Amino acid sequence: MNRISIKRSLAGVGTAAAALVVLGTAAPTAAQSAETAEINFRTPFECNQEWNANTRANHNPQNSVDFQRADADGQPVLASADGTVSRVEDLGGESYGKFIVIEHADGWTTWYAHLSAQDVQEGDAVKTGDPIGKVGNTGGSTGPHLHYEQRSGSSVERVVLNGVAIKYYGDTPITSSTGC
Numbered sequence: 001m002n003r004i005s006i007k008r009s010l011a012g013v014g015t016a017a018a019a020l021v022v023l024g025t026a027a028p029t030a031a032q033s034a035e036t037a038e039i040n041f042r043t044p045f046e047c048n049q050e051w052n053a054n055t056r057a058n059h060n061p062q063n064s065v066d067f068q069r070a071d072a073d074g075q076p077v078l079a080s081a082d083g084t085v086s087r088v089e090d091l092g093g094e095s096y097g098k099f100i101v102i103e104h105a106d107g108w109t110t111w112y113a114h115l116s117a118q119d120v121q122e123g124d125a126v127k128t129g130d131p132i133g134k135v136g137n138t139g140g141s142t143g144p145h146l147h148y149e150q151r152s153g154s155s156v157e158r159v160v161l162n163g164v165a166i167k168y169y170g171d172t173p174i175t176s177s178t179g180c
């Protein structure tokens with residue numbers, strides 16, 4: 001976890017490549033980790049809901065997560081962290097379909113795709129756990145699920161929820177504690 005935290009704190013900085021080389025020779029310490037301004041991204045679902053977080057090598061873009069459950073269709077999708085809604089778009093039957101992007105601190109964004117409903121507008125300020133839309137099957141999707149991304153700038157990063165990195169690649173059962 002420390003290594004992930006440090007990498008994230010450097011993402012988007014022009015000297016990231018050089019700095020990461022340094023990290024390869026010195027294990028990050030707890031103190032270094034504590035100094036970074038981390039965003040505690042939370043599972044984008046209601047308290048105590050159980051979901052499967054699926055990751056796979058051929059997922060586009062890589063490092064995206066598909067959240068699945070039997071009755072996924074129409075479940076509320078919540079903001080993973082405080083931020084501002086920057087995109088509310090509909091790509092029709094292609095790609096993300098109906099999707100939402102939220103801008104967070106330090107150049108981070110979260111992406112929510114294949115939605116059946118978009119319940120926010122561009123420019124809206126949201127808090128962690130605020131409902132933003134509903135799970136659906138729009139765009140290039142073959143069944144109701146939430147396609148979810150955490151990006152630093154244009155880089156799609158491996159997803160960390162509530163401080164825990166989910167498994168790559170495979171299935172991770174997750175019980176949401178958001179809003180509990």
Ligand SMILES: [Zn+2]
Pocket residue numbers: 059064065066146147148
């Ligand atoms: Zn997906």
